[in-house]
Amino acid sequence: MSEATANGRRGILSNATTRTVAVHVGLYAVAILFMVPYLYMISLSLQPQEIAISSVPHLIPPEFTLANYTELLSGTLILQWVLNTFIVATTATVLVLIVDSMIAFSLTRLNWPGQSILLTIIIGSFMVPFYVNLVPLFTTVSDLGLVSSLFGVILPAVANPLGVFLLYQFFRDIPEEYGEAARLDGFSNFQIYSRIVLPISRPILSALAIFMFVYNWNQFVWPVVVLQNQASFTLPLGLVILRDTFTFRPGLFMASGIIASLPLFVLFLLLQDQIIEAVQFQGTTG
Amino acid sequence: MSIRDRFSRTEATEGSLQRRETVDGILFAVPYMVFFCVFLLYPLLQGLYMSLFEWNPLFPAQSEFLGIQNYASMLQDPAFWNALVNTVYFVVLTVPAMVIFGLALALGVNKKVIGRRYLRTIYFSPYILTVSIVGIVWSLFLSSGFGPINYYLGFIMETPPNWLGSSALAMPVLAVVTNWWLLGFNFVILLAARQNVPERLYEAARLDGAGTWRAFRDITLPQMRNAIAFVVIVQFIQQFQVFGQPYVMTDGGPNNSTMTLVYYLYNAAFSQQRFGYAAAVGYLLFGLLVVVSYVNYRYIGSDSA
Numbered sequence: 001m002s003e004a005t006a007n008g009r010r011g012i013l014s015n016a017t018t019r020t021v022a023v024h025v026g027l028y029a030v031a032i033l034f035m036v037p038y039l040y041m042i043s044l045s046l047q048p049q050e051i052a053i054s055s056v057p058h059l060i061p062p063e064f065t066l067a068n069y070t071e072l073l074s075g076t077l078i079l080q081w082v083l084n085t086f087i088v089a090t091t092a093t094v095l096v097l098i099v100d101s102m103i104a105f106s107l108t109r110l111n112w113p114g115q116s117i118l119l120t121i122i123i124g125s126f127m128v129p130f131y132v133n134l135v136p137l138f139t140t141v142s143d144l145g146l147v148s149s150l151f152g153v154i155l156p157a158v159a160n161p162l163g164v165f166l167l168y169q170f171f172r173d174i175p176e177e178y179g180e181a182a183r184l185d186g187f188s189n190f191q192i193y194s195r196i197v198l199p200i201s202r203p204i205l206s207a208l209a210i211f212m213f214v215y216n217w218n219q220f221v222w223p224v225v226v227l228q229n230q231a232s233f234t235l236p237l238g239l240v241i242l243r244d245t246f247t248f249r250p251g252l253f254m255a256s257g258i259i260a261s262l263p264l265f266v267l268f269l270l271l272q273d274q275i276i277e278a279v280q281f282q283g284t285t286g
Numbered sequence: 287m288s289i290r291d292r293f294s295r296t297e298a299t300e301g302s303l304q305r306r307e308t309v310d311g312i313l314f315a316v317p318y319m320v321f322f323c324v325f326l327l328y329p330l331l332q333g334l335y336m337s338l339f340e341w342n343p344l345f346p347a348q349s350e351f352l353g354i355q356n357y358a359s360m361l362q363d364p365a366f367w368n369a370l371v372n373t374v375y376f377v378v379l380t381v382p383a384m385v386i387f388g389l390a391l392a393l394g395v396n397k398k399v400i401g402r403r404y405l406r407t408i409y410f411s412p413y414i415l416t417v418s419i420v421g422i423v424w425s426l427f428l429s430s431g432f433g434p435i436n437y438y439l440g441f442i443m444e445t446p447p448n449w450l451g452s453s454a455l456a457m458p459v460l461a462v463v464t465n466w467w468l469l470g471f472n473f474v475i476l477l478a479a480r481q482n483v484p485e486r487l488y489e490a491a492r493l494d495g496a497g498t499w500r501a502f503r504d505i506t507l508p509q510m511r512n513a514i515a516f517v518v519i520v521q522f523i524q525q526f527q528v529f530g531q532p533y534v535m536t537d538g539g540p541n542n543s544t545m546t547l548v549y550y551l552y553n554a555a556f557s558q559q560r561f562g563y564a565a566a567v568g569y570l571l572f573g574l575l576v577v578v579s580y581v582n583y584r585y586i587g588s589d590s591a
Contacts, residue, residue, distance in 0.1 A: 019498070023394050023397055024400065027391070027394045027395065028405075030409070031405055031408045031409070034409060034411075034466065035408060037412075037427055037466070038412075040427055040434065041423050044426070052432075053431075054432065055432055055437070057432055057433065057437050059434065095321075098317070099318040100318060102317055102318065103314060103315045103317070103318040103319070106310075106311045106312075106313075110307050111304075111307055111308075111311070112307060112308040112312060113308065115315075118315065121327075122322065125322075125326055125327070125330075127572075127575060128326070128330060128572060132333055132565075132571065133326065133330055133568070134551070134552075134568065135333060135336065135555045135561050135564045135565050135568065136328075136329035136330070136332040136333040136336060136565065137329040139329075139332070139343065139346075140324065140325065140329050141325075155321065155325060156321075156325040156326075158325070159321040159322050159325035159326040161322070161326075189306075189307070189314070214413075214414055217416070218414075220416060220418065220530050221529055221530065221548075221552075225556065235416065236416040236418050237418075239416070239418040239419060239422070240418045240534065243418070243422050250426050250432070253422055253426075254423070254426075257415075257422070257423065261414060261415050261416070261419060265414060268407075268410070268411070268414055269407065272406070276406075276474065276478055
């Protein structure tokens with residue numbers, strides 16, 4: 001009996017070794033495939049024009065140049081677009097964090113009539129595809145005089161129900177006693193919100209901040225509709241303009257792509273552990 | 287003070303506490319609700335109203351009431367059906383692949399592999415790119431003029447395919463690009479879900495002599511059911527709304543083979559100024575998503591959710 005088990009174990013072990021090797025090969029093969037477009041992008045961005053458009057592609061360029069980067073920074077609106085995008089992403093993220101955490105606090109920690117109906121409406125609006133609203137939202141924003149204004153991009157982004165839902169799930173699981181004890185100490189509801197609930201919720205708030213920042217940094221369709229002059233463009237729109245203006249300048253375009261995504265890449269590197277942790281927390285509570 | 291007095295005092299205090307809570311509760315909810323009502327709820331209702339009119343964007347009061355005619359003419363437009371078929375084709379090409387590959391990568395990285403941190407970063411990293419970069423990198427990559435793929439294919443075949451210029455290939459190419467771009471989302475969610483499956487379940491299964499396949503089928507899949515259902519539903523909703531990839535890479539072509547529903551809606555509204563019609567297309571899409579989400583929910587959603 002015990003011998004059979006031991007044999008069985010050995011069989012599993014050698015199987016396991018083969019499997020481990022196979023898993024490594026598979027995962028690294030996919031990783032390389034995933035990186036090739038990236039490497040191509042970086043490589044092209046560093047190539048002089050004549051090499052970039054030669055019919056023989058070079059993944060490792062024979063000659064390096066930073067000309068694409070200097071030309072972009074001095075000859076286009078790209079810095080303006082970086083600034084616009086930064087304003088949009090930062091403002092929208094901050095507003096979302098404030099208003100979403102407030103309503104989530106209200107829905108989970110305070111009892112008042114009508115809150116369950118409100119919650120149902122907000123969660124139901126999850127089912128609404130953004131495009132249903134594209135046209136009427138445009139007329140609304142246009143009535144408010146926000147066409148071609150960055151606020152025309154920012155304010156509708158704050159109505160996104162994702163954050164409310166996420167924070168609602170999280171706040172619901174904070175034990176009731178925290179608030180009760182503070183209330184006996186004479187804390188107002190605002191103090192319970194700002195001094196107890198917000199500090200406890202740091203992980204989920206930072207996860208929401210990252211999702212919102214990436215989402216708003218990369219928003220494409222809505223800014224295409226609402227921003228109508230180049231000086232007000234965000235990066236995703238500006239990149240399309242660059243592509244159309246510099247039709248045969250692939251290196252230049254790739255450089256612009258790298259400038260556009262570098263901030264997000266750095267952000268992700270810094271915060272990736274927190275993203276996984278936060279999502280995990282959601283997984284266990286949701 | 288009699289007991290009775292004290293009793294009613296407490297009641298009064300409780301009453302004012304409850305009033306306080308109601309007032310605060312509403313005050314805390316108001317800021318979000320303002321954004322929600324102005325930029326989501328109101329446009330949504332306005333859209334339903336607009337979809338019943340030949341909408342005049344400059345003079346809304348002069349709009350002509352059509353009833354359900356926008357919906358009727360949409361259903362009679364071959365271009366609409368083409369866009370619907372293309373969209374469904376795109377969804378079929380992307381959603382199952384994205385879920386299966388996302389799951390495979392998540393389960394792979396969950397094992398004790400060398401450099402899993404780097405692998406995790408690499409798999410997720412395309413997700414942070416904006417669609418215009420994604421579209422243009424891939425357009426260059428696949429181009430016949432100076433793209434590396436066709437250059438190397440040129441050594442082994444006489445005429446390498448014109449990837450984005452062929453009606454048959456363009457949509458599958460967009461699907462592959464979409465997989466590369468958005469897989470990271472599924473990967474992260476599924477990885478987190480896998481890490482929530484208690485290891486002791488696998489240990490117990492191993493003691494019972496269950497092999498890898500059995501463990502996958504009897505533990506991993508059922509335990510991850512909620513996360514998988516979530517990913518499937520989110521991807522269905524997202525991929526039904528595909529717009530950026532064809533907009534940047536193919537312009538809906540060649541021969542309208544990558545014209546999707548949202549692209550069609552976008553053209554109706556912003557090229558042809560047919561706002562009422564576009565709103566009708568939007569509501570049809572909404573209806574489709576409700577049905578699809580409901581079906582998904584019925585078949586793969588958990589019993590508890």
